[in-house]
Amino acid sequence: xxxxxxxxxxxxxxxxxxxxxxxxxxxxxxxxxxxxxxxxxxxxxxxxxxxxxxxxxxxxxxxxxxxxxxxxxxxxxxxxxxxxxxxxxxxxxxxxxxxxxxxxxxxxxxxxxxxxxxxxxxxxxxxxxxxxxxxxxxxxxxxxxxxxxxxxxxxxxxxxxxxxxxxxxxxxxxxxxxxxxxxxxxxxxxxxxxxxxxxxxxxxxxxxxxxxxxxxxxxxxxxxxxxxxxxxxxxxxxxxxxxxxxxxxxx
Amino acid sequence: xxxxxxxxxxxxxxxxxxxxxxxxxxxxxxxxxxxxxxxxxxxxxxxxxxxxxxxxxxxxxxxxxxxxxxxxxxxxxxxxxxxxxxxxxxxxxxxxxxxxxxxxxxxxxxxxxxxxxxxxxxxxxxxxxxxxxxxxxxxxxxxxxxxxxxxxxxxxxxxxxxxxxxxxxxxxxxxxxxxxxxxxxxxxxxxxxxxxxxxxxxxxxxxxxxxxxxxxxxxxxx
Numbered sequence: 001x002x003x004x005x006x007x008x009x010x011x012x013x014x015x016x017x018x019x020x021x022x023x024x025x026x027x028x029x030x031x032x033x034x035x036x037x038x039x040x041x042x043x044x045x046x047x048x049x050x051x052x053x054x055x056x057x058x059x060x061x062x063x064x065x066x067x068x069x070x071x072x073x074x075x076x077x078x079x080x081x082x083x084x085x086x087x088x089x090x091x092x093x094x095x096x097x098x099x100x101x102x103x104x105x106x107x108x109x110x111x112x113x114x115x116x117x118x119x120x121x122x123x124x125x126x127x128x129x130x131x132x133x134x135x136x137x138x139x140x141x142x143x144x145x146x147x148x149x150x151x152x153x154x155x156x157x158x159x160x161x162x163x164x165x166x167x168x169x170x171x172x173x174x175x176x177x178x179x180x181x182x183x184x185x186x187x188x189x190x191x192x193x194x195x196x197x198x199x200x201x202x203x204x205x206x207x208x209x210x211x212x213x214x215x216x217x218x219x220x221x222x223x224x225x226x227x228x229x230x231x232x233x234x235x236x237x238x239x240x241x242x243x244x245x246x247x248x249x250x251x
Numbered sequence: 252x253x254x255x256x257x258x259x260x261x262x263x264x265x266x267x268x269x270x271x272x273x274x275x276x277x278x279x280x281x282x283x284x285x286x287x288x289x290x291x292x293x294x295x296x297x298x299x300x301x302x303x304x305x306x307x308x309x310x311x312x313x314x315x316x317x318x319x320x321x322x323x324x325x326x327x328x329x330x331x332x333x334x335x336x337x338x339x340x341x342x343x344x345x346x347x348x349x350x351x352x353x354x355x356x357x358x359x360x361x362x363x364x365x366x367x368x369x370x371x372x373x374x375x376x377x378x379x380x381x382x383x384x385x386x387x388x389x390x391x392x393x394x395x396x397x398x399x400x401x402x403x404x405x406x407x408x409x410x411x412x413x414x415x416x417x418x419x420x421x422x423x424x425x426x427x428x429x430x431x432x433x434x435x436x437x438x439x440x441x442x443x444x445x446x447x448x449x450x451x452x453x454x455x456x457x458x459x460x461x462x463x464x465x466x467x468x469x470x471x472x473x
Contacts, residue, residue: 181315182315183315183316183319184315212319212323213322213323213326213352213357214315214318214319214322214323214348214352215315215319216352217351217352217353217354217357218315218351218352220352220353221351221352221353
């Protein structure tokens with residue numbers, strides 16, 4: 001039996017692109033035929049749910065009942081992968097809760113595959129979160145996601161600062177999410193469809209849409225780059241689904 | 252349904268004859284098809300818009316909105332041939348964009364046949380730009396324009412290995428004559444009784460070359 005996989009996507013800082021990365025993950029798993037469910041902690045109104053309503057449930061991670069809804073169903077639920085989009089400011093408290101309920105110990109002992117995508121914005125405040133979050137990462141796969149929401153360099157021009165953040169955690173893996181063209185991003189927002197559907201020129205109910213060819217091209221190019229990063233970290237292996245070669249979304 | 256041709260005349264260099272070739276080609280297509288749409292992406296050079304204002308629109312690829320306005324029209328198989336006079340300043344941005352959005356693949360899927368007409372020169376910018384185009388454009392969609400007036404019989408060998416379309420140089424007095432804004436190539440063919448004049452033959456030779464290009468495009472698409 002496949003081990004349940006839990007992927008937490010979060011950051012304590014807001015506006016760094018947590019939900020965008022969650023959406024690319026859901027598209028990636030969908031294209032690779034990995035059954036996935038998602039939880040959106042932006043209660044009561046979730047952004048992730050707007051784009052992936054069929055597989056997303058809105059929860060309040062601070063309540064015990066919703067924690068039960070997520071973690072007590074890990075073995076029973078048919079999708080093997082659970083993606084949790086943790087809203088701004090809740091990453092550290094959420095990880096503390098997971099430690100308290102014994103989830104992190106279960107991950108450490110190998111009963112559960114647990115991965116954290118820590119989304120970093122281009123600010124020291126964002127990078128300061130790394131040390132704090134790293135304390136919870138024993139037994140977890142820790143991904144530091146440099147999300148290029150603008151033309152930032154992530155302080156690479158200042159090696160001392162860069163190294164103090166990115167080379168401090170030994171087992172962390174860096175991931176780069178390139179910047180998506182602003183108009184393309186806005187058009188997908190307006191359309192309220194997953195990136196994959198936008199690229200395929202489809203509406204919410206799979207009806208033919210009429211999105212700009214240029215904007216679809218930008219999204220396709222960007223999504224392919226993001227997915228190549230997921231391929232690089234062997235994300236499908238992590239979730240126990242084997243190769244990612246023949247997915248349909250890249251055609 | 253027949254495929255719609257798009258001719259993209261380009262060079263990373265100014266003043267190599269892009270607009271002249273654009274004028275010739277636009278007038279040829281107008282004569283043959285009765286309809287044509289030309290797009291002028293020139294802000295800093297002699298402009299197609301000034302010569303053929305009735306069939307020419309301005310476009311830009313500086314921002315995403317401009318790219319959408321242009322490319323979303325180009326990708327439609329509407330039977331109207333298109334000519335793009337791509338200014339040197341827009342060369343890099345245009346081909347970066349077409350590479351990113353997968354223009355050639357989408358065009359093939361939608362019944363549109365782009366043909367890139369690269370106006371050769373002997374300088375470094377052209378030498379660098381040509382291999383970049385070769386990487387992105389299939390050989391049958393890339394044509395080097397050997398404009399004798401520019402390269403003077405010294406077309407760089409690397410640019411001469413694929414398909415080449417030669418444009419003969421005109422004497423200076425004829426060059427000045429055709430550079431008048433009111434001059435029309437088709438009009439000249441129609442009105443000049445003496446078909447043995449140098450200009451008459453030059454125009455006919457170029458129209459014939461364009462016809463060959465179009466025929467090749469049609470054969471590739473069928």
